[in-house]
Amino acid sequence: MGGLWRLLRGLSQGLGTQRNLVRRLASIAMVLLGVHAAAHTIDDVVFAFVDRVDLIVDQSVWGVLDWIANAGGLSKNAALDMAETFSGWVDLEQKEMLSHSLALLMELAIDLLLLDLAWGKRGSLHDDTHLGAVEELRQSTAALKASLWPLDLERLAAPLVLLFFTLAGVFSTGLAMEGALYELMNGALPLWKWSINLSALAGLLFVALLIARFVPDLLFGGVLRAKERSEEAIEKRMRQDAARVDSDKKPYSKVRQFLRQYGRGWSIALVLLPLSVVGLLTQETFLHLVQRTGANL
Amino acid sequence: MSLDTTLNGGAGLPDDTNVDKRAHRGLLDFLLMLALGYAVYAMTPIGALGEYAFRAAMGQKQRPNLFATFRGHDTHVELGKVDFDKGMLSSKRFPPSVIAASEKTGVNKELLVTLLISFGKCEGDVCTLAKPPFLEQALDDLSLDDDVSVEHLAWGIAKLGDQLAKAAGKSVKEELAVEALYAGPFVVERALDRARATGLKTPEDVEVHAPLLPPGVRRGKLQPALQVLAMHRLRTLAWPADKKWRISSPFGERIHPVLGTRRFHNGTDLATPTGTPLLSAHRGRVSRAGRDAVSGNYLKIDHGFGIETTYCHMSVVDKDKGDRVDRSEKVGKSGATGRITGPHLHYILRLQGKPVDAEQYGAAPTRRSGGAGLELKFDDDNKATGNDKTKKGEGKGKGKKDGGKSKPNSKGAKGSKKASSTTKAKPQTETPKAEPAKTETPKAETPKAESSTPSTDAPEAEAETPKAESAAPSTEAPEAETPSAAEPKAETPSAAEPKAETPSAAEPKAEAPKAESATRTPKSETPATPPVH
Numbered sequence: 129m130g131g132l133w134r135l136l137r138g139l140s141q142g143l144g145t146q147r148n149l150v151r152r153l154a155s156i157a158m159v160l161l162g163v164h165a166a167a168h169t170i171d172d173v174v175f176a177f178v179d180r181v182d183l184i185v186d187q188s189v190w191g192v193l194d195w196i197a198n199a200g201g202l203s204k205n206a207a208l209d210m211a212e213t214f215s216g217w218v219d220l221e222q223k224e225m226l227s228h229s230l231a232l233l234m235e236l237a238i239d240l241l242l243l244d245l246a247w248g249k250r251g252s253l254h255d256d257t258h259l260g261a262v263e264e265l266r267q268s269t270a271a272l273k274a275s276l277w278p279l280d281l282e283r284l285a286a287p288l289v290l291l292f293f294t295l296a297g298v299f300s301t302g303l304a305m306e307g308a309l310y311e312l313m314n315g316a317l318p319l320w321k322w323s324i325n326l327s328a329l330a331g332l333l334f335v336a337l338l339i340a341r342f343v344p345d346l347l348f349g350g351v352l353r354a355k356e357r358s359e360e361a362i363e364k365r366m367r368q369d370a371a372r373v374d375s376d377k378k379p380y381s382k383v384r385q386f387l388r389q390y391g392r393g394w395s396i397a398l399v400l401l402p403l404s405v406v407g408l409l410t411q412e413t414f415l416h417l418v419q420r421t422g423a424n425l
Numbered sequence: 426m427s428l429d430t431t432l433n434g435g436a437g438l439p440d441d442t443n444v445d446k447r448a449h450r451g452l453l454d455f456l457l458m459l460a461l462g463y464a465v466y467a468m469t470p471i472g473a474l475g476e477y478a479f480r481a482a483m484g485q486k487q488r489p490n491l492f493a494t495f496r497g498h499d500t501h502v503e504l505g506k507v508d509f510d511k512g513m514l515s516s517k518r519f520p521p522s523v524i525a526a527s528e529k530t531g532v533n534k535e536l537l538v539t540l541l542i543s544f545g546k547c548e549g550d551v552c553t554l555a556k557p558p559f560l561e562q563a564l565d566d567l568s569l570d571d572d573v574s575v576e577h578l579a580w581g582i583a584k585l586g587d588q589l590a591k592a593a594g595k596s597v598k599e600e601l602a603v604e605a606l607y608a609g610p611f612v613v614e615r616a617l618d619r620a621r622a623t624g625l626k627t628p629e630d631v632e633v634h635a636p637l638l639p640p641g642v643r644r645g646k647l648q649p650a651l652q653v654l655a656m657h658r659l660r661t662l663a664w665p666a667d668k669k670w671r672i673s674s675p676f677g678e679r680i681h682p683v684l685g686t687r688r689f690h691n692g693t694d695l696a697t698p699t700g701t702p703l704l705s706a707h708r709g710r711v712s713r714a715g716r717d718a719v720s721g722n723y724l725k726i727d728h729g730f731g732i733e734t735t736y737c738h739m740s741v742v743d744k745d746k747g748d749r750v751d752r753s754e755k756v757g758k759s760g761a762t763g764r765i766t767g768p769h770l771h772y773i774l775r776l777q778g779k780p781v782d783a784e785q786y787g788a789a790p791t792r793r794s795g796g797a798g799l800e801l802k803f804d805d806d807n808k809a810t811g812n813d814k815t816k817k818g819e820g821k822g823k824g825k826k827d828g829g830k831s832k833p834n835s836k837g838a839k840g841s842k843k844a845s846s847t848t849k850a851k852p853q854t855e856t857p858k859a860e861p862a863k864t865e866t867p868k869a870e871t872p873k874a875e876s877s878t879p880s881t882d883a884p885e886a887e888a889e890t891p892k893a894e895s896a897a898p899s900t901e902a903p904e905a906e907t908p909s910a911a912e913p914k915a916e917t918p919s920a921a922e923p924k925a926e927t928p929s930a931a932e933p934k935a936e937a938p939k940a941e942s943a944t945r946t947p948k949s950e951t952p953a954t955p956p957v958h
Contacts, residue, residue, distance in 0.1 A: 143451035343455060
């Protein structure tokens with residue numbers, strides 16, 4: 129028994145040396161799951177958009193062909209044939225396929241965009257030196273303050289987006305874990321009615337563990353990364369300002385400069401933040417489960 | 426001694442006083458990460474992409490659908506591909522043992538036949554099927570052989586149905602019972618509890634509560650039940666409008682009446698005047714409701730298991746996206762919106778995303794012979810009859826591919842097959858009807874003792890379609906709404922008559938109303954110009 133314990137401890141400590149990698153991978157997994165939670169909404173929004181655009185284009189084409197037919201340029205049948213052929217290019221099935229494809233691409237694009245933040249940046253606090261909880265917390269708070277100030281859109285939105293997507297991912301995983309645990313318990317003790325509530329409790333514990341072990345680290349890493357990116361952007365701009373090359377004379381340079389400086393922050397705030405909220409809201413199943421478990425216990 | 430020292434060649438393990446205490450939780454973090462990694466693999470398109478790439482690299486042909494997670498229902502992801510070929514059932518009669526079991530227990534004959542087709546066989550009048558995993562438990566731990574009688578099965582369904590009676594609706598109750606027979610009653614009960622607790626609408630629908638089942642159950646034990654339920658749903662699809670409306674343009678390749686060009690028609694056109702009530706083909710959820718330049722006002726209903734129906738050119742759409750609909754519930758009115766020349770309904774039935782001929786399924790007013798597929802015979806060699814037929818390429822696949830143009834051949838094949846089966850069945854059907862119940866179910870006392878409870882329920886075939894009757898009044902007997910009853914109407918004499926005329930004990934009593942309904946002919950209340958689009 130003692131030997132097993134020592135083996136486990138050794139294994140745990142060995143894995144612990146790689147905890148930055150482990151936590152980063154876990155963070156990415158949580159964000160991917162969270163983004164996927166919002167995928168159905170992305171699909172619906174994309175379909176509605178494609179549907180509307182298709183209707184407008186089809187009606188416009190039919191309007192033009194009808195006008196030509198009325199003017200004598202085409203027979204009615206030919207106009208109908210051409211309009212139908214044109215409309216047939218994108219029918220309901222194709223629109224669905226298109227919306228699925230676009231939604232899939234968007235999900236993957238968001239995954240890629242957030243990959244950087246989820247991978248995060250681990251500061252000096254995250255080396256292997258154990259300073260003690262109080263000292264670490266003090267230093268973390270100071271670093272967090274420094275990271276969030278001066279506040280810009282990216283620094284404000286990035287932690288929120290990460291938080292919401294992560295929670296959505298954690299909840300969906302918790303629900304799946306709870307179901308798997310129930311199956312396991314029910315297999316061992318088939319008639320044990322308490323397995324329902326116990327598995328729910330275990331699911332909640334799993335969620336709590338995920339949040340406790342990974343979420344603060346993920347958010348902190350994300351904030352630091354956002355700060356780093358922001359500083360890089362400022363540095364770059366300063367270098368450009370200092371060089372004062374001919375870029376100002378080029379057309380749209382101001383626009384490009386603006387997009388470079390603020391585009392990422394705005395896209396995170398305007399696109400990802402609402403989506404992350406939607407992703408979290410789709411986890412009502414889990415929240416109801418919490419409610420029910422609390423009531424039953 | 427630090428941990429680094431230890432791991433980098435230091436002597437022995439570090440003692441607890443000096444080691445980095447956070448490292449003790451390395452294993453925990455690692456296990457949590459593994460769980461998250463598995464969740465990503467199982468639940469996201471990234472996982473599907475990875476699996477796709479892996480399978481492609483290994484040269485495997487079966488690859489995951491990357492879009493599966495965008496179909497709206499998790500069941501599409503989890504349930505896999507349902508073998509709808511088995512749903513191409515055109516059995517005109519029910520085996521006597523099925524009728525007897527249905528009468529004793531009140532369980533729907535269609536459901537029993539569907540189970541038989543999936544997992545059973547009939548020899549003479551005696552039909553048996555492979556024992557579902559939880560049947561013994563449902564029958565109070567009754568010890569059964571590996572092959573069980575239909576009556577045992579029916580009692581199991583009836584008892585489990587009662588156990589799960591909290592769910593509303595008789596037909597749903599039986600579907601739940603089938604689910605519980607294969608997945609386990611407690612797992613299903615719990616999924617129902619969870620679905621209710623989360624405030625989901627119609628938690629009793631398998632496609633609603635299936636995502637709440639444990640993943641292992643969804644992918645394993647539940648699969649046979651889902652196959653049966655999908656087939657059952659397909660067999661009991663209602664017609665989208667009153668059957669009196671003529672089919673102005675069938676599914677398949679056709680010469681466009683106005684344009685004169687060859688076009689594939691992905692649906693069935695019903696010559697319904699503007700304002701005709703349109704009915705939902707089955708229970709389901711409205712997945713799309715909108716307007717399209719070609720389709721006009723349209724409504725798409727997801728009936729679960731990959732079964733979808735679309736109604737085009739509607740004048741009035743009563744339902745919104747996300748609404749639940751019942752079987753034969755009014756969903757709107759027919760119209761002439763979109764690119765058409767006259768009012769009609771363009772009705773599309775899709776299975777796993779592919780449009781198929783709606784006339785081959787459910788309670789279609791006519792039965793196109795191109796899809797003559799599986800048939801449950803109850804003679805000596807009827808095991809897997811339908812599969813054989815499908816494999817020979819005489820069934821649905823061919824009919825679908827050439828848009829029903831293979832009528833004569835497949836009808837001939839079907840007719841000859843029926844004739845032979847009828848000939849063979851004759852001597853067996855002379856067997857007294859009550860005999861098999863006694864001989865094959867020696868342990869039937871237990872379930873029989875409780876026969877009063879389930880038998881008080883009306884037969885499902887009647888209870889399941891009240892709305893269809895009210896919405897589309899006709900001279901049909903109630904049972905004629907079921908596919909098996911509706912089918913004789915479409916059959917040409919060569920195919921249908923040999924069976925109908927066979928004077929045998931196997932002929933169910935309920936055949937009488939079928940014969941009446943077969944005399945009904947579609948009325949010609951259609952617009953003068955055949956509407957097309």
